[in-house]
Amino acid sequence: MKLRNTLLAAIGLAFAAGAAQADINVGVVLSATGPAASLGIPEKNTISLLPTTIGGEKVNYIVLDDASDTTTAVKNARKLIDENKVDVLVGSTTSPASLAMIDVVAESRTPMISMAASARIVSPMDDQKRWVFKTPQNDLQMASAIVEHMLANGIKKVAFIGFANAYGEGWHEQFKNLADDKGIQIVANERFNPADTSVTGQALKLMSVKPDAVFIAGSGTPAALPQKSLRERGYKGPIYQTHGVANNDFLRICGKDCEGTLLPVGPVQMARSLPDSHPVKASALKYVEKYEAANGAGSVSSFGAYAWDAGVLLEAAAPVALKNAKPGTAEFRAALRDALEGVKEVAGATGIYTMSAEDHLGLDERSRVMIEIRNGSWSLLK
Amino acid sequence: MDMSIALILGQDGITNGAIYALLALALVLVFAVTRVIFIQQGEFVAYGALTLAMMQAGTVPATVWLLVAMGVLVTVFDAGAALRAGRHRRAAAVAGWNLIYPLALAAIMAMLPVASLPLLVQVFLTLAIVVPMGPQMYRLMYQPVASAPVLILLIVSVALHIAMVGLGLLFFGAEGQRTPAFSDASFELGTLMVSGQTVWVLVVSALLIGALYQFFERTLYGKALRATAINRVGAQLMGISPALAGKLTFFLAAFIGALSGVLIAPITTIYYDTGFLIALKGFVAAIIGGLASYPIAALGALLVGLLESFSSFWASAYKEVIVFTLIIPVLLWRSLNTGHVEEEE
Numbered sequence: 001m002k003l004r005n006t007l008l009a010a011i012g013l014a015f016a017a018g019a020a021q022a023d024i025n026v027g028v029v030l031s032a033t034g035p036a037a038s039l040g041i042p043e044k045n046t047i048s049l050l051p052t053t054i055g056g057e058k059v060n061y062i063v064l065d066d067a068s069d070t071t072t073a074v075k076n077a078r079k080l081i082d083e084n085k086v087d088v089l090v091g092s093t094t095s096p097a098s099l100a101m102i103d104v105v106a107e108s109r110t111p112m113i114s115m116a117a118s119a120r121i122v123s124p125m126d127d128q129k130r131w132v133f134k135t136p137q138n139d140l141q142m143a144s145a146i147v148e149h150m151l152a153n154g155i156k157k158v159a160f161i162g163f164a165n166a167y168g169e170g171w172h173e174q175f176k177n178l179a180d181d182k183g184i185q186i187v188a189n190e191r192f193n194p195a196d197t198s199v200t201g202q203a204l205k206l207m208s209v210k211p212d213a214v215f216i217a218g219s220g221t222p223a224a225l226p227q228k229s230l231r232e233r234g235y236k237g238p239i240y241q242t243h244g245v246a247n248n249d250f251l252r253i254c255g256k257d258c259e260g261t262l263l264p265v266g267p268v269q270m271a272r273s274l275p276d277s278h279p280v281k282a283s284a285l286k287y288v289e290k291y292e293a294a295n296g297a298g299s300v301s302s303f304g305a306y307a308w309d310a311g312v313l314l315e316a317a318a319p320v321a322l323k324n325a326k327p328g329t330a331e332f333r334a335a336l337r338d339a340l341e342g343v344k345e346v347a348g349a350t351g352i353y354t355m356s357a358e359d360h361l362g363l364d365e366r367s368r369v370m371i372e373i374r375n376g377s378w379s380l381l382k
Numbered sequence: 383m384d385m386s387i388a389l390i391l392g393q394d395g396i397t398n399g400a401i402y403a404l405l406a407l408a409l410v411l412v413f414a415v416t417r418v419i420f421i422q423q424g425e426f427v428a429y430g431a432l433t434l435a436m437m438q439a440g441t442v443p444a445t446v447w448l449l450v451a452m453g454v455l456v457t458v459f460d461a462g463a464a465l466r467a468g469r470h471r472r473a474a475a476v477a478g479w480n481l482i483y484p485l486a487l488a489a490i491m492a493m494l495p496v497a498s499l500p501l502l503v504q505v506f507l508t509l510a511i512v513v514p515m516g517p518q519m520y521r522l523m524y525q526p527v528a529s530a531p532v533l534i535l536l537i538v539s540v541a542l543h544i545a546m547v548g549l550g551l552l553f554f555g556a557e558g559q560r561t562p563a564f565s566d567a568s569f570e571l572g573t574l575m576v577s578g579q580t581v582w583v584l585v586v587s588a589l590l591i592g593a594l595y596q597f598f599e600r601t602l603y604g605k606a607l608r609a610t611a612i613n614r615v616g617a618q619l620m621g622i623s624p625a626l627a628g629k630l631t632f633f634l635a636a637f638i639g640a641l642s643g644v645l646i647a648p649i650t651t652i653y654y655d656t657g658f659l660i661a662l663k664g665f666v667a668a669i670i671g672g673l674a675s676y677p678i679a680a681l682g683a684l685l686v687g688l689l690e691s692f693s694s695f696w697a698s699a700y701k702e703v704i705v706f707t708l709i710i711p712v713l714l715w716r717s718l719n720t721g722h723v724e725e726e727e
Contacts, residue, residue, distance in 0.1 A: 038556075161698075164698075164699055164701075164702075190698040190699075191698045191699040191701075192694070192698060192701075193701075193702060195653070195655070195656055195659045196650075196694075196701075197398065197646065197649070197650040197656070197659075197660060198394055198397075198398055198649070198650060198690075198691065198694070199694065200390065200391065200394040200691060200694070201391055201394070201691050201692065201693070201694030201695035201696075201698065201701075202694055202695070202698045204387050204390060204391065204695060205695050205698070208387065220557075221557055221558040221651055221653075222558070222651065224651060225650065225651055232577075233390075249557040249558075253557075253558055253559075253560055253651055
């Protein structure tokens with residue numbers, strides 16, 4: 001027993017020694033198992049495609065799975081910082097886990113790049129969130145694409161129906177703020193449950209106020225039900241959905257009732273059909289090709305792109321930080337944080353990142369495109 | 383709200399209510415005969431709908447392998463016991479129903495081009511796969527603890543419910559399915575548009591309720607079940623086997639569940655875990671009937687369906703709250719109106 005402990009200690013020391021060299025150590029926390037696995041698995045696949053040397057230094061990626069569990073994510077973050085002495089954390093997959101990790105990274109003064117969507121991860125900016133960055137678009141960017149499209153098409157009265165959970169409430173809030181500013185009126189506000197078997201009542205309510213358009217805020221295949229009910233009851237006007245439905249299962253379930261549906265998505269999903277002039281086309285296509293070469297055609301998703309962009313940000317920021325300090329030191333972590341905050345016009349797969357002291361997401365309207373469902377597949381709107 | 387909206391909502395509520403009524407009847411039946419609270423009723427709904435969807439997608443439904451696995455277990459228990467008792471014919475019958483039948487079904491699935499068969503044949507095959515799981519489940523999980531207190535039986539039900547949801551995820555995947563409608567016909571009644579599928583749901587529900595009534599009133603087996611429900615020990619003394627009554631009850635419950643699933647699959651998207659919420663509403667209806675009265679349970683189901691559709695119009699955010707809060711005044715009223723009956727142990 002004693003011998004075994006000694007051996008383990010020796011192995012541990014050897015690893016610690018290995019990590020203590022001037023390599024850049026990147027700790028990755030993601031949800032490769034559990035309910036968020038469909039997001040975490042493409043992220044994990046993407047980590048293995050990230051650059052292995054940056055600015056002439058070797059980069060080590062240490063990946064830990066948090067099983068979609070907040071407590072485990074925090075434990076993993078602590079382990080990576082205390083034991084592996086990582087210079088930067090990437091993660092986690094889900095918003096609750098990312099929010100919980102903020103305390104840990106702020107305390108140890110380690111920069112962190114989250115792959116989760118919630119705007120609250122980086123705003124409002126405070127002393128702790130100084131250390132936190134994120135790559136996915138906020139719902140706000142997506143909502144603004146919808147509002148712009150509505151304005152351009154003369155839509156003044158919108159009926160809203162969303163999930164009766166945080167997703168629907170969050171979208172309603174974002175959408176209402178934008179719509180109020182632009183003079184678009186929300187004439188109905190309904191809710192439904194993802195597990196509902198009938199939304200006829202809500203559909204009738206939406207139609208009874210005679211809106212110019214209906215906006216459905218749901219994710220995945222359950223968002224097809226209101227759309228089917230509306231079409232079944234004879235609603236002919238335009239229907240908007242969120243990027244939460246941008247997968248092929250939605251097309252399969254919704255069928256011909258979804259023709260003409262309008263929604264915003266990240267550019268990765270439409271990388272091949274983007275016009276060559278689109279600023280994100282080249283960088284998005286680079287990721288798509290690399291990912292599909294490793295994982296098969298058609299396998300790419302926007303979730304993996306969030307992990308890819310974390311790598312893109314590091315590739316842009318680490319060389320700057322390397323000029324000021326050596327990896328593995330507190331000075332390097334601080335320098336890396338400053339460098340991340342200073343990235344300008346860095347093209348990732350999700351959009352163009354320009355960070356500032358106030359904005360640790362740095363994406364603008366180039367991070368999404370409007371698409372339409374036409375002939376049972378996605379097609380880009382001009 | 384004008385008349386036409388009220389009519390559409392009423393129609394929607396009655397369609398859903400008909401399904402809840404079927405499930406409520408099954409719940410009352412199972413509880414009356416075996417004292418089991420049949421939580422996994424909803425899983426039979428989902429299994430029925432998704433098995434049909436898998437068949438139509440051209441794949442061999444994974445549920446058939448579950449049937450085979452449970453059949454093997456039943457054979458091991460029952461045929462083994464029968465052989466030791468020297469009852470060879472009984473052993474052969476057990477093996478025939480629990481081993482050869484599932485394997486034959488699996489062979490049919492693998493060999494026939496099931497995706498191109500007529501819809502009614504597909505529905506029949508779906509029922510042939512899902513329904514026998516009911517009696518098998520009773521034999522394997524409930525029969526060994528048949529005389530245990532209600533609480534133990536409830537715990538077994540919860541465990542089975544969780545296991546079936548998990549298996550459902552494994553079999554059918556996380557995404558939902560829809561099947562094509564039985565008929566594309568639609569009828570105009572005044573301002574009201576009635577779809578063919580709605581008519582199917584209502585007609586099949588009414589026929590099934592009528593058939594169940596006939597079964598309980600006119601047949602020996604039906605009367606045996608009623609006798610067991612009224613007095614378990616008395617029925618046993620009259621030579622009614624509680625094991626047979628249990629299996630028969632579960633057969634009926636599984637049949638009702640799977641048929642409900644097949645009926646609603648064209649109306650709504652069914653997920654591996656959708657069944658629970660549907661069955662829960664059936665359960666509210668069954669509670670209204672005090673888990674004892676079939677007509678009150680059926681009326682309660684219609685009430686739940688209508689309440690649901692009208693509340694989704696007026697206050698969609700609070701729809702589930704309204705439907706499930708209904709149970710509180712009902713329980714209050716029942717507890718004030720009926721004398722407390724000690725549970726027989």
